[in-house]
Amino acid sequence: MALRLGGLGDLDPEAVPLPNGTEVTTRVDRLIDGTSEGELRLQGATGRVAKLEADRVEVVFLDGKRATYLRSEVTPRKLGVVRYAYRRAAAWEQLRPCVVIDTVVGSRAWGVSDVGSDEDRRGVFVLPTAWTTGLVDPPLDLNSLDGSQSYWEIGKAVRQALRADPNTLEMLFASPEVVDPMGAELIAMREGFLSQExxxxxxxxxxxxxxxxxxxxxxxxxxxxxxxxxxxxxxxxxxxx
The missing domain is CATH 1.20.5 (Single alpha-helices involved in coiled-coils or other helix-helix interfaces)
Structure with missing residues (x-):
């Protein structure tokens, strides 16, 4: 018997947040970006969100071509994506103030950025006690809508660092900004994560x-x-x- 998701009737697919990488279906015809011949991509095409700015969504299709739509002109392809997007946005809003380490990573951290480079951030957050005592598993990751900011729950960050995860070690050593004393404790022990792993x-x-x-x-x-x-x-x- 197929598993069906319930409780989706109150969700508006045209208003739900669309994180980068979300699979969407277009609702209108649109010219492909940067084509002098005026190539038209018909409505009903499937692609993934590549960039989101205000009410404009850049979609990349399987053939690598891109087109820009208004937010109301694309909709998540699967209903499950709608529910996930709402939960992700709610977690970001409520837990973003719980970040204890915030580090600029990538090209801007290593001095190889240019004018068009994005500022990527990774860090660590601590779950409030109320989030750890319920029957539902709390989120272990926080991600901004555009994907430029990602934060791990402190326990997950420690486990990743113990196995020498490259992204986690970069976050701990690339001039981290300590936002809270709990973050300072983790930074103080970062040398302990360096091993042959x-x-x-x-x-x-x-x-x-x-x-x-x-x-x-x-x-x-x-x-x-x-x-x-x-x-x-x-x-x-x-x-x-």
Missing amino acids: IYGAFGRYALSQLDRLEHNQRLAEHRVTIIDWLRVDPSLELDAA
């Missing part, structure tokens, strides 16, 4: 990036075939490619 963790990360590059290259080579598949069966998932 770093060799394996960073090595695996580098290899995963190579695999990703090779996968994208293979995907580009067969993009025309994939688009033909979608023309025949538009219900195929993006991840199925």
Whole structure:
């Protein structure tokens, strides 16, 4: 028996937040961005949110082309996405003040940014006691709508640091801003997270990036075939490619 989500009748798919990467369906025809020939992408096309600015949503399609829509012109493709987006937005609003470490990471942290570079932040937050005593598991991650800010619950951050997670170690060592004394305690013990695990963790990360590059290259080579598949069966998932 298929699992059905309940309690979605009160949610407006046209008003729900759309984090980067959300799979959406377009509701109007729109010209592809940057095409001199005026290529038209018909309504009903499926893509993922690449960028969100005010009421404008930039959508990237499977073939890599992009188009910009008003927020009211796209809707989440799956109802479950609507519920998840509401929960994610509510957690961000209520727990963002609980951040104890806030670190600028990426290109701006290492002095290789340019004028167009985004400011990415990672950090740590502490759950209020009331969030830890209920029957529902509390969120262990906080993510801003545009994806530029990500924070881990302190216990999760410690577990990640113990296994030498590259992103977590960068957050702890790249000039972190201590927002609360609880964050200062974690920074004080950061040297204890340095171990031989770093060799394996960073090595695996580098290899995963190579695999990703090779996968994208293979995907580009067969993009025309994939688009033909979608023309025949538009219900195929993006991840199925």
